[in-house]
Amino acid sequence: MSGSLCLIDTLEIARDAAHEARGYDPQAARARISEELKNVVDETELSDWHVDMTEAIMLGLDCVLTGLDTGVDGLVRVRQFAMPLLVDETKRKMVVIITPQGGLKNYQVNLVFEFMAAEVTRYVQSQQIRDMGLSLITVRDEKYTKEVHEEIRERKHRVIVTGPWMALEHKQFSRLLRSPAFTKDVAAIVVDEAHCVSEWINSFRRQYSRLSQLRDIVPLGVPFVAASPAIPPMILMDVRQRLGFSTRSTFLVNLGNDRANVTPLVVRMAGDARAGDLAALHFTVQEALAGGDLVKTIIFFNNCELALRGWRHLRELLPDALKERVDFLYTLRGDYTKRVVAQRFLDGEISILCATEAAMTGLDVASVRRVVQYMLPVSLFRWAQRYSHAGRDGKPAVAVFLAEESALKNARACVVARDTVDDTEGIDELNSLFSDESDDASSDDDSIRRQRKAARKQKQVEEGLLDWLETTECRRAVANRYFDNPVRSQDPIVPCCDVCLRRKADDPEAHLSSDEQAILEFHQRARTREPGPVVPPAELTKDNAPAPRQEERAKCLRDAILEWRWGCWEQHCGYCVWEPRALLSENAINKLVHSGKIETMEQLRAAMPDWGFFEQHGADLLTVITREDQEWQ
Template sequence: MSEQHTIHEKVKQRSYLNLQNARKSANKGRYDSDGTRSRIVREAKRRMDGKEPFGWQLDVGEALHLKLDTVLIAGTGSGKTLPFAIPPILGGKVLVISPLLSLQQNQVERFTKEGFKAVAVNSETWSPGLAQRLKAGYDQIIITSPEMCFTHEPFREILSSGDFSKDIVAIIIDECHVVEAWGEKFRTYYKAVGDLRAFFPIGTPILATTATLTPSAQQNLAKTLDIDLDNAFYLNLGNDRPNITYSVKVVKSAEDVEALKEFFNGPYDSREKIEQTVIFVDDHIFAQVVCREIRNWLPPDLRDTVCFFHAGRTKGSKRRVLKKVQSGYCRIMIATDAAGMGMDIPGITRVLQLGVTNSLSTWLQRAGRAGRKEGSQAQAVLLVEESVFHFVTASKNTEGLVPKKTVEPALREWIETQTCRRDKADEYFGNPPRTKRKENYFVFKETFLTTRNQRANWCFCLSAEALMPDTVLSKLATKARLRNVDDIRAEIGDTWALMRKHGDEALAVLRELDEKRLEDKVATTTANRELAKQKRAAEKAERLRLEAEEREKQKAEAKRKQEEVEARRAVLQKEVDRRVQAQIDALRRVTIAHPIPRSPPLSGSSIHNQSMQVPMVQTNLPYTLGSANNYICKILYFSI
């Protein structure tokens, strides 16, 4: 067992020990866990067309019922929302903090369909009638935002009132990864959601749910929400979506609409033949541009199958668009992040992201809109612009090459990896080890059937099919959560006659196969990491070589330019010297030939007598040279 697997098992054991201790201390030791869970199961099946909750959903709901703070990490579409309804099933009310208006409305419609009294409280729905409805205590599930709780005075007064707050048995922070992602700058009131405890009775638990939360973010979240993880119920199921195939495609830019054309080649003669797709972009106007372009690619009678969805649309138009998409009337929806979290539309089988997102978490959240129908297969394609892979020379203060486009390191690693992208996501989010039992099906079948047929007391009386029907074999080989005979019975009922006798043996064979596969995976991962390390070293060496060559080229170019400047300067200096000398010689000749007259000295003076005897030769050479200098300076100025 790997170190990561060991850590996850210890955390899981601690969480379930906390749950068991809460059961023992509840109601002075008279709490009936089995009876409570049976009640939840009956009510859930009645409301959800006979669908039975998973065991982990019951665990989360029971933890809330027993006033345990809870953190739940599970993949998109896994069923994280069902535990929200368990406190209302048991007679309480919950306050749900949800980040998007569209998600709030989607959740209200879902809970209402299941027979719960739910309401969204936001800027679009607020009215005096809604205030009276809240004061009357009509609703079981109140869905709102941090801003409404802290800044909307009428709603804040209702929250603070004892008549309202005494009925709230749990606070639920949905999509809790945004507490850290948005709380610093974008929506700062998310940083204060832990203060919501002050509105409600002491001991009111918090449930924080998400699909994408890194280990460091988990610690920050626990601090913000004042959750003691050592005494809470913490359940990390991982966020892998095995029914979604991920891929990356390089495009010219994030505005390269033509790159989408290959996904809608057709031909289409009916709307049902258009694969239901969500295309994510990051701008309202661009969403409408893409919508218009794709409509032009389709036959005129099918152009209304394309729609766009963003926060800038009116409340009514957003509701109409979502209904058309949910019904299957609209087959292609171009959306911004307004549809990036929690949107539950079962028919979507493909997600396209045009341009890289700001983080790996955002991309996996958007990709998770696909494949939400049970048993469906889906694909998620990240269309990455070329600039992500281009490097440019760093700034003047920094040497070397840097990426032309800045991308979150985890997302860049996910995009560029040559190994399994699921493993990269597991490593980044700290997911528990995945048990791929489906891959072991035929190995298990061969191993177990060979073993059982070798036993004399089996072979003389029963066939292999009688010992273990293929339907049972398939369940055991594909359901990793089956750990004991009771789990097998809960999954398949009493359809296997030899379950008591050979169930543990079958599970032992599976555990052995799982452990072998895990060992192989660890070895493969280690080898891949070593190859990746070698590749990074080679890439670094190549990058350093290119940087050195670039520096040498820059030095050579700088030297060449300097030599050109020096040569030009020498030529100019030579020309200046020549012209100065020529000017001086010319001035001397002119001065000697035409002396400047002087005022005659006074008659009778010695100077007069001398001047009468000696011819005077005098020049104004200093003045003339000064003028020459000015002239030369002008020549230099206009020459340069």
């Protein structure tokens, strides 16, 4: 569905202008576009918006594609972006796709894994793109040879996938994008995951937010396409401004991001999650503990420490035969380890993945049946991004939000405090309400002052997220307003949400289907679990230190650590002048081998308190040690 968010009907205006300038016939053009697309794309995959956006790009309009179906894989998205090439009579036009997963520079923050995750299906993608009569190439700094440069310059590849650094900074490729002789054959420059242009402006991935500079260096007349699976209106407005999209020359396609096959559920955690209420996660392994199988699940945590704690806690609950089917993924793990973990999750060898959002960027797994959020993220937008990983194969899935009640309670107090401000007094008064200045006793009563002081100290919760969590109406309706989704064309194929289910269950005249009853029972199990005890981290002392390893076992562990040290050094430090032993000394290895069993990060830190690489490589080293010990068990 094409829509408008404060945008005029730019496509109709562009048609009229083209008709006056060169006799453009929109009906004939659209008929040709439809015919060409049907020749290479299954007719069931085509929609009116494909034709609309292809025509808009042909007419030189910038495009915003928001609400792109998050159930589609990377291949379908690339094919959607490449559709304007199918109606190119010269057969020389190209599409440049800039993605957060592509073209990362070696010495930048190490996000190579994100590109490798997308690489899992790259061969299939390239083959199917060639079936469309096109050739796809991924452009990265370490792979950019003279031969690659010449192939691109000679238009041998018509779909070019790269990253922001290559487009802005690479000496040769960036020069191509600045050249009118080259860009006259560029049908469009696509900025994929365009919300990152706004989101990452102050993050460690600032390069993506600098894509606004691309508009300044690329010659006029090259259309830009900003695409995002989900983007709220305020962020969309910021992205348009940063990319230089004019209201008069921008065509908007808003498909909405409502997931018809995903049931959102909210569970309030009774304890303080920050203090260790990991028992809230017990429902994720209930089926396995009852003799069944583990359900394919991604559990999102807001930081690396929580992800590691969650992984360790779930492993402790499971029998030995299932422990290896739970793993964790975050950006501090080594690239090789992240690639192995991602591949094992894709292959089904891992069923539950404890992850941070940054580590999941670019990882597309179709068969995830559950997505769980542990503790409140910064916004409803971020939560929607995370639960979009559920049910990408179109089959029923659930998205479970574990909200700490303490944060919600203080968030309500925060909203009460904000509501005491007169909107006409402006944003300065709103900011001063939460400043660190002392309260004026004459301006408010004691109750409001206490609420404000408490709110300043507590975790801030976005009002959109709070509305979604606290609503007594349909959660989908709240999300649709937040994202400005169009009226949905398809009713949910699964139970709608926990609020709607409770309302229906309380209606004596309503009849629950078997699917609805099953979701209600699952929700009840997740809500009524017995909170587990908070187990303090174990410490290595003379009284509780495990027995030293025997000679043969110690030798195997030493060999495993040496193999890990060499691989880690070769991957991260191979260009350095110092040797692998600088990464982990022989004395440190001897201490690990003879220290007894080490199961936690706290025990590893206690064994090597002065190891300078603990934060960067400690989790990987612990994995090597624990797996070697488990093999001996």
